[in-house]
Amino acid sequence: MRWSKLFIPTLREAPADAEAASHNLLLRGGFMRQLYAGHYSMLPLGMRVHEKIADIVRAEVDHIGAQEFQLPTMHPAALWQQSGRLEIMGDEMFRLADRKGTELVLGVTEEEVFATLALELNSYKQLPQIWYQIHTKFRDEPRPKSGLLRVREFAMKDSYSFDLDEAGLDASFDLHHGAYVRIFDRLSLPAVPVEASSGAMGGSGSVEFMVPSDAGEDDVVRCTGCGYAANIERATSRLADIEDDAGPDSPERFATPDVRTIVALEEMQGGAPADRQIKTMVMVVDGEVTLALVRGDHQLNVQKLLDATGAIEARPALPEETVESLGANPGSLGAVGVALRIVADHTLAGRTSMTTGANEDDWHYRGVSVERDIAVTEWTDLREVSAGEPCPNCDRPLEIVRCIEAGHIFKLGRKYAEALGAAVLDPNGKTQTPIMGSYGIGIGRAMAAIVETHHDERGIAWPVAVAPYEAVITIASMKDQAGVDAAELMYSQLRSAGIDVVLDDRDARAGVKFADAELVGIPYRITVGKALADGEVEVTVRATRETERVPVGDVVERVVGVITAQR
């Protein structure tokens, strides 16, 4: 293509709203434009990158035997009713009605629709199946942000596996794990597979592929020594045991005037260090007032509470709900003698001589033996790991890294197949519900993640595999007829060799063309200009900005060589 004919509306100044590097540069480089919050138009340049990413994803899932479909994005609400997810997804789903009044939803994912198609599977001999599509998904995000990183309408590759049993699911899952590693490698994304929560989707064996980046929204706990890595919603650490004295035979009530915080209780005469306190969080879990207990120096992770209880929603109780259920205000709360549902963190198990609120303002208990004095309903992992704590595997310090979630694979189980009535006969002639896995990669998010990890102050530096054009031939001056002729010849030779090449034939100053090529991020630039007097052109590598003079006669072969090696 000739740059003079392309629609590449680059901006010299960044739109004021773009904070994340990928947001800023994709706008400035003329890859996309916002239509409104969370909805972006892909311009020709953006479309090319998007398609290249999708093609890589497609090739790798095809390689593991997946079959491509294209499903509707608009679904009857009744289908989501049937799986029970209409309520679970709640406000996250866009809903509409047709002229007849039939309720419709815009697809958030496609488990239901694929499971419906799976009704036509009837024998174990047809399994396993891996089905996928690359298509638009809709989510009514409360807060779209950071350009393509968090949007309300986006293309995603979602695949689903159907197997007869767990062993089959493990195999399908492992196939995807391998495919994802290859995909992110080809995309030049340094994605780390981490243990994750499977969230509202249900299921187990959840692995997220995380790309370290400040623009991300997830925290990953990673060991500096061994390979341990987990989402903070899931991560654990090994903590030193604490020696308790036995304490009194029963809790001792004592006055704590104006003490409302862990710190205040630590500092108070007769108080207790934070790790000898029980922090009592009053939460409303799916409508039920529930106490979540963690050690005084620990933080509650709400997702862990959700995972432990299997609940859909958990929120801190309102002040009036707290007073109503416990009779005191935050700062004096405790679980001693309380009959509510009580979920406690493992670190409290067996602890004695602890201090906690007495459910009366300005009073606390000391000498609390957790298992003797508190009717814990469930013991589980609730606390959030902090940086520097010892790795659960090797004891070396953990670090917390901000990441973009680029992919997520997990074992779904039989929930959807069962809800929709999918079944096959096994070798014994018995009816079995197939077991599903679910695997997603957001295409636009991957595109943004690549920019986040491949840019500098001048613009984007695309990896060859996803670059909108692999090479640009920059004609320094359109008045230089010899230069124009040489560039035209190279252009047609590179095109014949199958290179995605763009000829910058605009009647603009060289500086403008250089700046645009660097902003847009084309990996190789061939400059035809003053070196032509010596029978040479310059080849500049965008990522390193290294320039080399190459004889005109050699440049095509040279460039074809380096580019094909990197595809």
Add this chain to the structure above:
RNA sequence: CGGGAUGUGGCGCAGUUUGGCAGCGCGCUGCGUUCGGGACGCAGAGGUCGGGGGUUCAAAUCCCCCCAUCCCGACCA
């Protein structure tokens, strides 16, 4: 949903405090000069000042209501 900020030409902004011709830079069009790192001169085009209501002789500016966008938090397969 809570907190903060912002809405003025395609983009970036000033003007709002103290009401009085709607401006600047970039970009865009034409002509000329220039031509390897976002040139220069001259001449132009382009704006319901987010929307509605109110106050006033007069509103981008003051008052009321609404909307939108961005940031932080909550939330988020």
